[in-house]
Amino acid sequence: MGFVFPLIATLTVLGAVGAMSFRKSIHAALSLVVALLGIAVTYLGLGAEFIALVQVLVYVGAVAILVVFVMQLTRSEGGQGEGMAVRPAALGVGTAGLVCGGLISCVVLLPDFRTPWPEKADVGLARLGEALTGDYVVALEGIGLLLTVAIIGAVLIALKRPNKEETPE
Amino acid sequence: MIEKLASLLVLVPVLPLLAAAAIAVTKRPHRQRASTLAIGAMGLSCLIAVSAFLAIAGAPEERLVRNFDWLHIGNTTIQLGWMLDPLSAAMAAMVSFVGLLIFIFSKGYMAHDENYTRFFGFLALFGAAMLGLVIANSLLLLFICWELVGLASYLLIGFWFHKPEAAAAAKKAFITTRVGDMGLLLGMVWLHAATGTLTFYTEGGEGCLQAGALDSLGAAGLTARLIAPATLIALLLFCGAAGKSGQVPLHVWLPDAMEGPTPVSALIHAATMVAAGVFLMARVFPLLEVGAAMHGESHSVVTPALTVITWVGAFTALFAAFIAVAQNDIKRILAYSTVSQLGYMFLGLGAGGVAVGMFHLLTHAFFKALLFLGAGSVIHGCHEEQDIRYMGGVRRWMPVTFATYAVGMMALSGVPLFFSGFWSKDEILHAAHGWPVSHIPFLMGSLGAVLTAFYMTRQVCYVFFGPQRSREGADHGKAAHPHESPRVMTMPLVILATFAVGLGIFGTPAWPWAQSFLEGEHAHLAFGHLFSGEVLAVMGTSLVCVAFGIGAGWWFYGRQPISSAARPDALEERFTPVFVALKNRLYVDELYEATVIRFNALAARFFDVVDRWILGGAVAVIGYLVVGFAWIGRFLEDHGVNAGFDLGCRGIRRGAGAGAALQDGRVHNYLRALGIGFATLLLLMTWGCH
Amino acid sequence: MAPLHQYLLLSALLFGIGLAGVLTRRNGLITLMGIELMLNAANLNFIAFWRHSPNPEAIEGVLLTMFAIGVAAAEVAVGLALVIAIYRRYRSVNLDEVDQLKG
Numbered sequence: 028m029g030f031v032f033p034l035i036a037t038l039t040v041l042g043a044v045g046a047m048s049f050r051k052s053i054h055a056a057l058s059l060v061v062a063l064l065g066i067a068v069t070y071l072g073l074g075a076e077f078i079a080l081v082q083v084l085v086y087v088g089a090v091a092i093l094v095v096f097v098m099q100l101t102r103s104e105g106g107q108g109e110g111m112a113v114r115p116a117a118l119g120v121g122t123a124g125l126v127c128g129g130l131i132s133c134v135v136l137l138p139d140f141r142t143p144w145p146e147k148a149d150v151g152l153a154r155l156g157e158a159l160t161g162d163y164v165v166a167l168e169g170i171g172l173l174l175t176v177a178i179i180g181a182v183l184i185a186l187k188r189p190n191k192e193e194t195p196e
Numbered sequence: 197m198i199e200k201l202a203s204l205l206v207l208v209p210v211l212p213l214l215a216a217a218a219i220a221v222t223k224r225p226h227r228q229r230a231s232t233l234a235i236g237a238m239g240l241s242c243l244i245a246v247s248a249f250l251a252i253a254g255a256p257e258e259r260l261v262r263n264f265d266w267l268h269i270g271n272t273t274i275q276l277g278w279m280l281d282p283l284s285a286a287m288a289a290m291v292s293f294v295g296l297l298i299f300i301f302s303k304g305y306m307a308h309d310e311n312y313t314r315f316f317g318f319l320a321l322f323g324a325a326m327l328g329l330v331i332a333n334s335l336l337l338l339f340i341c342w343e344l345v346g347l348a349s350y351l352l353i354g355f356w357f358h359k360p361e362a363a364a365a366a367k368k369a370f371i372t373t374r375v376g377d378m379g380l381l382l383g384m385v386w387l388h389a390a391t392g393t394l395t396f397y398t399e400g401g402e403g404c405l406q407a408g409a410l411d412s413l414g415a416a417g418l419t420a421r422l423i424a425p426a427t428l429i430a431l432l433l434f435c436g437a438a439g440k441s442g443q444v445p446l447h448v449w450l451p452d453a454m455e456g457p458t459p460v461s462a463l464i465h466a467a468t469m470v471a472a473g474v475f476l477m478a479r480v481f482p483l484l485e486v487g488a489a490m491h492g493e494s495h496s497v498v499t500p501a502l503t504v505i506t507w508v509g510a511f512t513a514l515f516a517a518f519i520a521v522a523q524n525d526i527k528r529i530l531a532y533s534t535v536s537q538l539g540y541m542f543l544g545l546g547a548g549g550v551a552v553g554m555f556h557l558l559t560h561a562f563f564k565a566l567l568f569l570g571a572g573s574v575i576h577g578c579h580e581e582q583d584i585r586y587m588g589g590v591r592r593w594m595p596v597t598f599a600t601y602a603v604g605m606m607a608l609s610g611v612p613l614f615f616s617g618f619w620s621k622d623e624i625l626h627a628a629h630g631w632p633v634s635h636i637p638f639l640m641g642s643l644g645a646v647l648t649a650f651y652m653t654r655q656v657c658y659v660f661f662g663p664q665r666s667r668e669g670a671d672h673g674k675a676a677h678p679h680e681s682p683r684v685m686t687m688p689l690v691i692l693a694t695f696a697v698g699l700g701i702f703g704t705p706a707w708p709w710a711q712s713f714l715e716g717e718h719a720h721l722a723f724g725h726l727f728s729g730e731v732l733a734v735m736g737t738s739l740v741c742v743a744f745g746i747g748a749g750w751w752f753y754g755r756q757p758i759s760s761a762a763r764p765d766a767l768e769e770r771f772t773p774v775f776v777a778l779k780n781r782l783y784v785d786e787l788y789e790a791t792v793i794r795f796n797a798l799a800a801r802f803f804d805v806v807d808r809w810i811l812g813g814a815v816a817v818i819g820y821l822v823v824g825f826a827w828i829g830r831f832l833e834d835h836g837v838n839a840g841f842d843l844g845c846r847g848i849r850r851g852a853g854a855g856a857a858l859q860d861g862r863v864h865n866y867l868r869a870l871g872i873g874f875a876t877l878l879l880l881m882t883w884g885c886h
Numbered sequence: 887m888a889p890l891h892q893y894l895l896l897s898a899l900l901f902g903i904g905l906a907g908v909l910t911r912r913n914g915l916i917t918l919m920g921i922e923l924m925l926n927a928a929n930l931n932f933i934a935f936w937r938h939s940p941n942p943e944a945i946e947g948v949l950l951t952m953f954a955i956g957v958a959a960a961e962v963a964v965g966l967a968l969v970i971a972i973y974r975r976y977r978s979v980n981l982d983e984v985d986q987l988k989g
Contacts, residue, residue: 032888032892033888036892036896039896039900040896040899040900040903043899043900043903043904043923044903046907046916046919046920046923047903047904047906047907047910047911047916047919047920047923048907052913052915052916055916055919056915056919059919059922059923062900062923062926063922063926066900066926066929066930069893069896069930070930070933072888073893073933073934073937074937075933075936075937075948075951077948077952078929078933078948078951078952078955081952081955082926082929082955085955085958085959086922086926086955089959089962090922090958090959090962093962093963093966094915094918094919094962094966097915097966097969097970098915100970100973101915101969101970101973101979115864115910116910118868118909119864119868119906119908119909119910120906120909120910122868122871122872122875122905122906122909123871123902123903123905123906123908123909123910124902124906125871125872125875126871126874126875126878126901126902126905127898127899127901127902127903127905127906128875128902129874129875129878129879129882130878130894130897130898130901130902131895131898131899132878132879132882133878133881133882133898134891134894134895134898135891135895136882137882140890140891140894141889141890141891154945155945155948155949158945158949159949163949166949166953170953170956170957173956173957173960174956174959174960174963176960177959177960177961177963177964178960178963180963180964180967181963181964181966181967182967183967184964184967184968184970184971185966185967185970185971187974862981862982863917863981864908864909864910864912864981864982867905867908867909868909871905871909
């Protein structure tokens with residue numbers, strides 16, 4: 028089993044890199060799906076089966092589909108001239124590298140993260156359900172409300188308002 | 197009962213004060229309301245004052261004080277308060293009663309004046325201040341009222357301020373009395389420094405007029421090894437009294453004060469305010485007596501302060517009487533007469549003690565108010581004529597005024613037996629006769645009595661006898677006759693005349709009730725006193741004086757009717773230079789003009805030069821220096837500070853431009869900055885923990 | 887199972903890649919995707935820490951991730967709507983052309 032994690036990790040990273048670097052938007056979106064699936068598998072490996080399921084449902088199922096739809100709507104297939112000039116791009120990659128390097132140095136240099144495995148814990152779905160409808164019911168309701176509001180807001184923002192349809196050409 | 201009245205006594209000044217406040221906010225057309233308020237308040241005050249007087253008349257040894265804390269300054273507490281004792285009760289009753297009559301008289305006298313409302317407001321203010329003055333149990337409260345009285349006097353003298361003379365007279369009165377008040381203030385401060393209190397009497401005996409304070413004052417060492425501090429304090433207080441009561445050399449304001457409306461002259465400048473000086477001396481009499489040496493069987497006390505007071509009083513009495521002889525203005529004669537009588541009061545006070553001076557004060561208040569109101573009535577009847585040369589024969593048209601005026605004149609002259617002035621003046625002469633220091637004041641007083649009788653006779657002859665000599669009288673028959681005044685004016689005259697006569701029986705040597713009352717003792721009837729040799733001798737002297745004065749007056753002015761105003765005065769024909777000098781008031785005003793005022797003007801000019809050339813030059817030099825420095829400063833500023841500042845500003849602006857360039861609206865740039873910041877934080881954290 | 891730091895390194899890499907995408911791409915959609923990647927990296931951290939915590943019985947890590955996914959979903963909804971709105975207004979999803987976000 029020792030090779031599974033490096034394999035999945037490599038796939039995920041490659042997918043992410045592809046998602047961020049493909050010229051064509053649709054390729055990028057598909058590549059993102061690969062990365063998200065990879066993360067879901069990692070969750071499985073970590074023993075969080077429910078979260079893995081949610082990840083697949085929400086991200087792979089909903090978000091990726093949405094992105095593709097929006098892509099179609101805005102006809103932004105990308106293409107020539109889509110990328111940045113060299114200098115800003117280099118700046119961006121540099122900044123990201125800096126942040127990434129910082130994080131990695133954190134992980135590598137700090138000793139606390141080399142802890143051994145604890146006993147295998149089994150988080151049953153029933154326990155999660157009890158927690159969500161018990162102690163965390165308010166948070167759950169809050170998330171529900173947030174999603175509702177977000178959807179209504181999204182509809183309102185995306186709504187076509189004829190009288191304000193003035194585009195600065 | 198008496199306790200309650202003592203507590204109520206505070207209402208005596210407060211009621212007129214409230215009336216004054218109410219009148220102050222009364223509109224000018226509401227004349228009736230104003231006079232009713234003033235008269236009503238004064239009437240109530242009078243009621244309370246008289247009941248208090250009657251209550252204490254049965255117990256003259258009482259002294260009820262009501263003190264309250266007014267201010268706390270550090271450890272010092274300043275008390276104010278009022279008291280009921282024979283002196284304050286008698287004064288309060290007199291002032292409120294005479295005041296009430298004068299208020300009523302004013303209702304008629306001022307009936308046609310435009311500023312009737314204002315007049316009554318001022319009158320009420322004056323009444324309040326004067327009554328506060330007489331019941332005050334603290335030199336501080338007395339001083340406050342004293343100044344308020346001065347203010348009211350100023351306002352009332354200058355009531356017809358559109359007349360330049362009235363405005364000038366008001367200023368003169370205010371400034372001249374201020375000279376005296378300076379002394380009073382200094383004396384007050386010194387007294388406070390010496391005794392630590394200004395309250396006259398307290399129940400615990402800590403007042404400045406009570407034994408403890410007086411003993412410590414008497415025991416104090418001599419000031420500058422010459423004079424006892426008590427004497428100096430007393431003399432300083434006397435300065436204030438002399439200013440207020442028109443004693444030489446501060447008398448000059450009082451005759452000029454006659455520019456005010458006549459009721460004001462009667463109320464303020466005859467009956468009450470000018471007597472405040474005498475009252476003050478009577479009030480602080482224990483202070484004057486400090487260090488007194490008793491002289492033989494005579495009960496008069498002699499101290500340096502009292503000696504000074506006696507001499508000043510005697511001199512003023514004679515001096516003013518002389519001037520009065522040669523005056524032609526009816527009110528001016530009375531004014532000099534007032535000055536003279538005030539001199540008598542001080543003479544009596546200095547030589548014979550509180551009772552002698554105060555008794556004359558009380559009787560004088562009534563008959564002098566009567567005379568002034570009578571004069572007012574005459575002036576009113578003669579169509580605002582004030583020069584006695586243009587009156588004449590008024591007797592025929594104004595019988596009531598004539599009768600009452602005659603009573604007043606005889607009381608003032610001291611016609612024997614039936615008139616109060618006789619008894620009170622006799623008392624003074626008696627005291628002066630017994631004064632152990634010198635007999636000269638007695639002689640001066642007697643001569644003054646002759647002159648008093650003389651000038652009053654002269655005045656009456658001029659005003660009431662002979663033919664009418666009005667200014668228009670040259671054309672016969674055309675002149676309007678004088679007319680009798682309305683009843684609202686004559687009634688007060690009659691009442692005052694009654695008192696001018698009747699008051700005398702309270703102060704005869706046989707039954708010296710008033711004197712005993714004022715000294716806090718019970719009186720005893722003793723006819724024997726009346727016939728003791730000394731008393732008879734003094735009475736005889738004054739009788740001779742009065743007879744001689746009236747006789748001489750009649751000889752000069754009454755024998756032949758004064759036919760025309762143009763005719764020179766009978767005395768002027770015989771003693772021209774003296775008469776002219778007297779007519780010009782012995783040139784005191786001119787003397788002041790030539791000395792004090794010229795000195796003042798010279799000093800002013802000198803200081804003007806000093807100010808203009810020396811101080812002004814210094815200021816100008818400093819100014820140029822400052823300008824020079826400012827110029828240098830500006831140069832430095834322009835080329836140093838400002839340049840640096842500009843440089844800094846430019847730098848800041850450039851920096852701000854760079855900062856603004858960061859805010860270019862590009863999300864990427866923001867995010868980039870965010871990322872760099874985050875990375876920095878991470879690195880810091882890592883290395884920090886490591 | 888891999889040790890904790892390997893998950894953390896994976897997460898760091900994903901975060902860095904997402905950030906690089908956000909910073910370099912001008913397409914609004916790709917930017918949004920980068921943000922999603924960064925969020926997923928954070929979620930991965932939550933789960934990894936939960937799994938490696940001394941007390942794996944506690945389920946807060948899982949719950950937090952769930953809520954984070956919920957919030958992310960909402961954010962995606964709003965973000966995409968914004969992209970549509972921007973596209974309407976500018977006829978473009980190129981963020982460089984949308985530079986009115988400045989004071």
